[in-house]
Amino acid sequence: MxxxxxxxxxxxxxxxxxxxxxxxxxxxxxxxxxxxxxxxxxxxxxxxxxxxxxxxxxxxxxxxxxxxxxxxxxxxxxxxxxAPKQETYGYRIERTEPYKPQHETYPAPSVFDNLRIRNIRFIDDSRDHVISSGEKSKVIFEIMNEGEQTIYNVVPMVTETTGMKRIYISPPVMVEQIAPHNGVKYTATISAGERIKTGNVTIRVAVADGNGQQYDWQEFSLPTER
Structure with a gap:
């Protein structure tokens, strides 16, 4: 009973x-x-x-x-x-422009052409999608290998392209290898100094080879606040 x-x-x-x-x-x-x-x-x-x-x-x-x-x-x-876990308060970055290769001078295609950046997320401490003075945040994204060969020595890169002072980004960490039709998730931290300017900052997320040559990439802008 x-x-x-x-x-x-x-x-x-x-x-x-x-x-x-x-x-x-x-x-x-x-x-x-x-x-x-x-x-x-x-x-x-x-x-x-x-x-x-x-x-x-x-x-x-x-x-x-x-x-x-x-x-x-x-x-x-x-x-x-x-229950499935979900990332809360993640600001999803949509691809806003077509892929633009950065290696037109190379005479032959590279296996790195098969790498694609997907699912970019930006998460800041205050969850307001604004980089404020003294705040820490994260950029999370996936790098997928859409080719048929294992790709070695992949370097995820997150850089600030507008020259904004007092924006500190964690150095890149090389990924040893990515197998065909597989991917890795990468996280970079962004720290803002105590007296950053109020304005806008542009963040570039890219994938590069061991020589620093960038391949697939995406840029997005965020407001900053002192």
């Missing part, structure tokens, strides 16, 4: 979450497992408490109530653990 109560309660929780991703966005299997464990534990504890206070009738009643409460709590934990 208690098992039927737990299963019914978990089923109602999942069905009630069909209309909203915030209620039951996790794996149904994980929700049922959490509900079963929570129901068993809640039923046992509730039965002991009820038995001490009201005999076997109180124990049965306490066990039933404990099963319901434990099932709800267990289902909520299972949903929270299995």
């Amino acid at each position: 208690k098992r039927q109560i737990g299963v019914l309660t978990a089923s109602l929780l999942i069905l009630s979450g069909c209309g909203t991703s915030q209620t039951a966005s996790g794996d149904p299997g994980a929700i049922f497992a959490g509900a079963a464990i929570g129901g068993n534990v809640g039923g046992a504890i509730g039965g002991l408490i009820g038995d001490n206070n009201g005999g076997w009738r109180g124990g049965y009643r306490g066990s039933a109530i404990g099963t319901i409460i434990g099932t709800i709590a267990g289902a909520a934990i299972g949903n929270a653990v299995s």
